[in-house]
Amino acid sequence: MLKIRDLKARVVDGPEILKGIDLDVKAGEIHALMGPNGSGKSTLSRVLAGHPDYEVTGGTVEFEVDREPQNLLAMEAHERACAGVFLAFQYPVEVAGVSNTVFLRAAFNAICKAQGAAPIDAFDFRELLAEKLELIGMDASYLERPVNLDFSGGEKKRNEILQMAVLAPRLAILDETDSGLDVDSLRIVSEGVKKLSTPDNATLMITHYQRMLQHITPDIVHVLMDGRIVKTGDHTLAEAVETRGYDWVREAA
C-alpha cells in the first residue's frame, strides 16, 4: 500500500534530515518505527502527511488508491488525508472556537465528498461518534469542547485516536501516541488501535521505546537512526532495542 524509495528530505533551506529511507507497508500490517530522539521519525511522518515546512530533495513515495499506486508527494496535505493517510500528531494542535464535533464532522464530510460519498447528517454522526468514543474509552463531554484546547497531554493523544477511529484511514501513522498516556489509558488506547486494525488498512507506530508495543505486537519493526533505516526485523527487534539500547543497533548495523 505504501512504498517509500530513497526518500530524502529537509526543512526548507535547512540541513538534510531524512537521508534515504526505504520502507514498504502492505495492507493488514502493523509496523513499528523506533529510533532515538532526533533521528527523524516525526520528520518522516510529517513529510508523508504533506507538511509545508519540509522539502523533499530526493526519492519517491507511492501510495495505493483503489489499488492504483499514486505519487503521494504530488498531493496536497488534504488530498492525502482524503486518500486515506492519517497522522496522529506527536504534539496535537489546539484549535480555539471549534468544537470537536464540528471539526470531526467537517473532516468526515470533506473525506466523504472527496471519495464521492454522500455527507452524513448530524444525527447519524452522533451515533457514529458514540460508538467510537466507547471504543477508546473517552467521555462524551470532550465532544463539545474546543479541539484539544486545555486538554491534558494524555487527553490530546486520546483525541487523536478518536479522530483516527472516526475518519477510518487506510494508513494510520501514530507519532509517539504512547508518550503522555498513563498506564491505564495506554492499555485502553492500544486495545482501540488493535480493534481498528483490519486486513484492509495498515498502521505505522512511531515510538522511541517499547511501551505501546507491549500491547500491540507489530509485524515488522524498523530502527531509524540519523535519517536512515538501519535495521528491520520482527517484534523481537523491539525487545532487543529495549534491553540493549540503540548503540547496539548502530554497532550491529
Place this chain on the structure above:
Amino acid sequence: MDAIADRPKTYKYGFVTDVETEKFPKGLSEEVVRAISARKNEPDFLLEFRLNAFRWWKEQEPPRWAHVEFPPIDFQDIHYYAAPKSMEDAPQSLDDVDPELLRTFDRLGIPLHEREQLADVAVDAVFDSVSVGTTHQDILAEMGVIFCSFSEAAQKHPELIKKYLGTVVPPRDNFYAALNSAVFSDGSFVFVPKGVQCPIDLSTYFRINASKTGQFERTLIVCEEGASVSYVEGCTAPVRDENQLHAAIVELVALDDASIKYSTVQNWYGGDEQGRGGIYNFVVKRGRCEGARSKISWTQVEAGSAITWKYPSVILKGDDSVGEFYSVALTNNRMQADTGTKMVHIGKNTSSTIISKGISCDQSKNSYRGLVKVTPGASGARNYSQCDSMLVGDGCEANTFPYLEIHNQGAVIEHEATTSRISDEQLFYLQSRGLDSEAAISLLVNGFCKEVFRTLPLEFSVEAVKLLEMKLEDSVG
C-alpha cells in the same frame, strides 16, 4: 464599466457605473450647505439645523485621538453632493429609474425590480448622494411602517424628523457629527408605530460611485412603544487610488418596550496592498433606549475601508433597558480600524453586552476601544464585555483599549480578553484531516466569530462568512 483587471481580485465590487453625474463644485461653505438644502427642497428647520452645525464645525479642529494614521484631510477638496443626472426630477417609481442604476444594484446582488426583489427584505438603495428607490413600501405602509429615503421623509413627514433628528447625536457632538449635520445628503428613515412588529427586515444599501466625492448619509430609526424592527446596512465602493470620505450618522430611538436590531455588513473598498486608496469610514452611530424595557442591539461586520473609525453606542436611559454590541472587524493589507462601543447606563437595572472579535492580517492595525459608563443613579447596572483578537501573520497589530467609568457601587462589570493567532501549524493540522485550506480557514473564522454571526439575519450571516473567508484567503494562502 471601466477596466479594473489588474486591481485586487478579491474586491469584486470595485467597478464604476458610467452615468452622467451632477456634482456640486468642490469645497464647503455656507453657500454649499444652502445649495444642498435647496436642491432637496427642504423645510426651513432643516436648513437651520444644517447651518447651525456648519457654523460650529468651521471653528473646530479634526480630532486625532484614534489609533490610526492618515494625512490631514483637505475638506475643501471634496465634492459634497453628487447625484446621477437622471435622478434630477425624482422618478415617481422604480420603473422610471435609469436602467444603468438598476443594473448597478443587480450587480451588487440587490435587485430592485419588482420581479426579482428580495422577498423578505425591503431595500432602500442609495447611490452617491441620493436614494434610487425603496422596495416593498406599500406592504409596509399598510402596517403604518414608514421606510423611505431621508429626503422623502423630510418632505412627507417633517414633523417626525423635526421631533427626533439630532436628539441622539446632537449636531455639535463632535467634528464629524457636525460635518454630517451640515451636509448630509441621503440615507434612510424608519418609523415603526406603537405596537407594530415590522414583518420583514429593512435594509439600506449604500453605494459610492462618483470620484472625489464624500458620502454623508443620515439614518434615523424610531420605534414607538412596543414596536420592533430589524434593519440591515450594506456598503461598497469602486476601487480607486484616492481616499474617499464617508462620514455618516445613524440615530436610533427606542421608546418603552421597543426593540431595534441594527446590523451592518461593511465592505467599502479598503485600499491595495501598499495602502493606496480606500474609504475613510468615520461614522457616528448611537442609539437611545429612551423607554423602559427597550432594547437596542448593534451587530457589525466591518471588513472593508482603509480606515474604520466608529463606536456604535447605546444610551441606556429607560429602566431595565438592554444594549448589545456584537462586532467582527477584519483588517488586511494596510487597513486600520479603531472601533468599539460605548454603553452608558443611566436607568435602573440596565444591562449591556459587548462581544468584539478583531481579526488582523498582513500589515494592518486593529484596535478595540470601548467605554462602559455607569452613572450614579444606575443602580443594578450590569455589563459583560468580551474582546478577542486573532492575528494572522506577524506584521499586524491588535490592541484593546477598554475604559470603565463606574459611579455606582452596585454595578456588576465583567471583562474578558484573549489574543490568538492562526498559525501554519493549525492550518496543517486541519488540512491533515481532509479539509482544504479554504475549508480550514472557514472553520477557524466561523469558530472565532460565531457568537457575532449568530446575531445576524440568516442571509446576511451567510454573506458575512463568505466575505471574511474571501479576505482571509488572500492573507493566509
